[in-house]
Amino acid sequence: MNPAATPDSPDTGGTANPEHVMTAEERAEYERLRRDAAVRHRGVRRAGASVLVLLALLLAPVAVVAAWVQETVSDTDRYVETVAPLASEPAVQEAVINRLTDRVVDNVDVAAVTDSLTRALQDAGAPPRVVEGAEALEGPLRSAVRSVVDRTVSRVITSDVFQQVWEGANRRSHAAVVNMLTGDGDSALRAEDGAVKLDVGEVVDEVRERLVGAGFDKAAAIPDTDRTITLFETEELGKAQDAMRLLDILGTWLPVLTVVLAALAVWTAPAHRMMLIVTAAGVALMMVVLLVALAVVRRVYLDSVPSTALPTDAAATIFDTFVRFLRDSTRTLLVLSLVTALIAYLYGRGRLARAVRTTAGRGTTAAGRALHRAGMSTGSTGHRLAEYRAWTTGGVIAAGALALLLWNHPTVGAIALVLGVGVAVLIVLAILAAAGEPADRPAERVPG
Template sequence: MGPSQIPPPPSGGDAGDRVVVTAEEHAEYRRLRHAADVRHRRARHIGASVLLLITLLLAPLAVVAAWVDSEVSDTDRYVQTVAPLGTDPAVQSAVTDRLTNRVVAEVNVEAVTQWLGEALADAGAPPAVVDRTGALAGPLRAAVTSAVHRVVNRVVTSDTFAQAWDAANRRAHAAVVNVLTGSRSGAVRAEGDKVVLDLGTVVDEVKKRLVDAGFEKASAIPAPDRQITLFESEELSRAQAGMRLLDILGVWLPVLTVVLAALTVWTAPAHRVMLLITAAGIVVMMVVLLVALAVVRRVYLDAVPASTLPPDAAQAIFDTFVRFLRDSTRTLLVVAVITALAAYLYGPGRVARGVRTLSARGTTAAGHGLRRVGLRTGAAGQWLDAHRSWTTGVVVAGGVLALVLWNYPTVGAVALVLGLVLLVLVLLAVLAAAGGPATAAGEPGGARP
């Protein structure tokens, strides 16, 4: 093998100069270059693998952290979570039974029967009748229980109870948030290590109502000490620090996970393949999270004594509290499946090529059909045809942005956005086909638009 020529370094000599090397030197050059390429690709594979592992481990934690943060810090979200419990039949039944037992427990049935026996004795009733009044305790308790149960059930199943349930949960949650965040608004708030109740609003409202009722001198009532310290604890500052940490994790942990996923795909030598692997891994992790929720549900239901809470009520409470977590997990699972499917369809696989060919034929036939009836897109269609990759990227990015800006997206929202993205892509492909030269069969002479 004769000598070879390789170009010199850019800084050396005239641009037309060549350095003559032997075949052995050229082979060594190629071997070293190949080894450098192999080391570079290996480093990228290792880096992408590490990033992928971290991303997959953080994915379920990010979903849980975002859900917990929304439930703890967002009063509207919390009320939306617990609102169905106020109208759930199992929960209503449990509340009715609990309230009925509390009311009946305050009724001294034995004292009533004793009083009845004494009254009958004073009235001259036969001793046998007086002695049998004690046997009335059981039927009397059952009658009281039945009557109280009907009244309580009527109240609990009414719309008034559902409204009171929502209002009570809203007030309680807002008070807790004020304490944990150190907010200065609201009646219950934190000041240092103290939790105080501000009675100013209540006092002002009472004075106003008294004046409206005709007690004009009530406006002169002096304002007492408006703050009452409910409790003081050194643990309050730790709870507030935990709340701040949760707020940070709930917002930034999902962002960090998305950034790591993007870095994983960018670092890998084969971007499409790594996108497919990352999406498939997230699908697996979301399935694991759903399985973990099912296991926790079983453990919770087994741990709740039936004497404390009926099984159907405990089941309703657990399912209601975690339903938004399940929804978020399923939504991310569907998004990951769609991403993996898109990455596969852009690949060289036989099925992927077949799908792309079939869709191209369909949109091309539709575009040519528009041209045959005189609907030509002209230069605009030709521009769309020449910039298909750009327009596709813009449409897909728009769909992703819509999901990011969507407040708590669901599987239905993902399906809606996906349908709109596919519809726009098909429409753009048809318009692009309607603007190109007329080469389809049946178009005379292949006339240009």
Template sequence: MSAAERDEYERLRKAAHGRHRRLRYAVTSVLLLVAFLLAPLAVVAAWVDSEVSDTDRYVQTVAPIATKPSVQNTVTDRLTKRVVDSVDVAAFTDAIGRTLQKEGAPPQVVQGADALTGPLKSALSSAVHSVVNRVVTSDQFSEVWDNANRRAHAAVVKVLTGEGDSAIQAGTDSIDLNIGTLIEEVKKELVNAGFDQASKIPEVDKKVTLLKTDKLNEAQDAMRLLDVVGTWLPVLVLVLSALAIWSAPRHRVALMATAIGIGIMMIVLLVGLAVMRSVYLDSVPSSVLPKNAAADIYDTFIRFLRNSTVTVLVIAVITALAAYLYGPSRPARWVRGMAAKGTGATGRALARQGLRTGETGRWLATHVKWTTGIAIGGGALALVLWNYPTPGAVALILGIVVLVLIILGILAAASGPERRPPAADGRSAPTPA
């Protein structure tokens, strides 16, 4: 082959290599873009799926609502008004007036009976409010709340799909809480407090509107879709990310880019949740629910979604930082060098004290990449198997992995001097100092 032919062959080979490299970059970019766009939706879908399928998780989500002072005050005020409104105080005072008139009481006394309507209603309101507040703020109310939600976990399905019966029900444009059990308890407490007439209180409206919105149907449609893809969408994001890293010409850079991109999308999701909170509070009329109660309900209901988003963000930051520290940059080399010096010095100090690891330590030193990979993989597996991990769980697993890597480095450095084979004259070769 002539020099010209070799040059032409080399030119064609480089051109083909360049096209192949550009194609890999294009494939990686497309996969990463899709993974980034789906990442927030995957977090939301997984949260919805857990709320629908896991009864304990759902009860754990809604349980704090019953202990919020703003919600307790709202329920107390609404229930007091309904109970007092069901009592016809005017008819009672009219009956007193007629009785006094029949008994021949002076006209001034008979007319004064009508003036009792306001004070009696005020006294009744005060007494009922006190009893209702005692019931609502008691542990019994929290137990009733939890048991009702646990027995009727279909509440979430009812809200999201409009199907089934539960304590929490979805209407055409509202989400309502059925407080029938609480009303019966209040009646019993009133009778026990000396208000015998409370047992004759007629049936009142047993629903308290928690949320009123004209977008409920659209939200239910969206939630049904999220429920369907809740299990597989996170898996799809992981698969796309893995394929993008595998197809990239530089795997470490792709891993770092993936972590940074997903981290940014988690920040976008957190901002979106904050914006949705403001939109929700603006959409709830004060006549339906006080702003502080609406804020407490929203914050309580989505707190696990917010925690999951922060957890993914923390994982993304740790992954990006780890990928950077494995790179060729000067700060990364300095960090690795300082870590190696620290574990090496500790291991050699143990060896001088007679605590040598021998062949085991030398094997660890030889297979450091394998042991590091196994330790990191074990941490990742623990995180995957962790039921609803939190940022604290991520920090705990990270600490354990770092501790294991430090121990492995110390054990590798504590192997002691390697034994040399016998010399040609039959004497052992001297070991290096």
């Protein structure tokens, strides 16, 4: 039944009116309205996708930095892992050795030693030449003291003991600061009523036990009250805690929001593959911008640190070590974006993409046929692999994406490994598909 036909009312005896056939002008107008509606619909989708991808690209570097800061600031293990290599850096070790040596030598009054020796020689009636020689000993004696102190300090700083002390001190201090800012946990350093207080209860207990052990029995009466010391009071403490909570939220949800916006942009766009290429290339560009910004910040930091306070090489080492995980994450996301854009392009209709696919197909087909001729046919399994090649390819790509998603802090090397394994698996599957049984020939049609 033609839907354009309109049945008569029952009163007319059931006879139907003649079918209404569109004229050429009506058909042309109908087609024009349909095209206009489709164009408007595609325009709205394109505009919405453009807004979404723009938001995603603007948030991408901020999300990377927020995630790095949140992880470094709130996670004690990650923080210690970040600063631990500084204890074994020669430039940092040299700066620490010089600083400690200067402190120790400054506390040694070499002039008082030489003056005491001079007076002793004068009182003993020593010849003037001997007394003058004793006065001239200040310079060599100071140099000898510095040499001994420097050698001793160097031996300690370059040993494993300093590495252990460095990590332990950073772990304790970082955990205390995090607990104070978040108000969580039970640490010696805590915030109460706008004041930062240090709990010395363990110290009080230790002192009391040692005094009692030494024979001071009355020390057992030391009260348990006043076991905290107020270090400082500030009105900005609440703001610092609010900033810590905001950072915790941003570091967790801002990357998720960025990924969701990018996915919505690709899904909304009329041309999904092209939008995926644009999004991936845009993220790669933003990661390059972030790397350039880090280089600029590094230069500004080195220029702002006086050489008298910290040598330039030590300052550069500290900066590079502290931001190395941020750089690694940025480079990883840059490479991942480029790989995604390349894969999306190879699935397209470009001349280079078609040439790559054709070359790869010919190579795997030739290898599979060679296996088949050598008697190593994959049979019906190979035929099924060839029939469902799109599904197997999608499964391999999904498995690679899942591996990177579950990888703990993936690096560029991890991406290269997953990409290499994925390409190798696709090549093997293509060869196995080409080595299978050929598709059944269609049955011959009987004439007549």
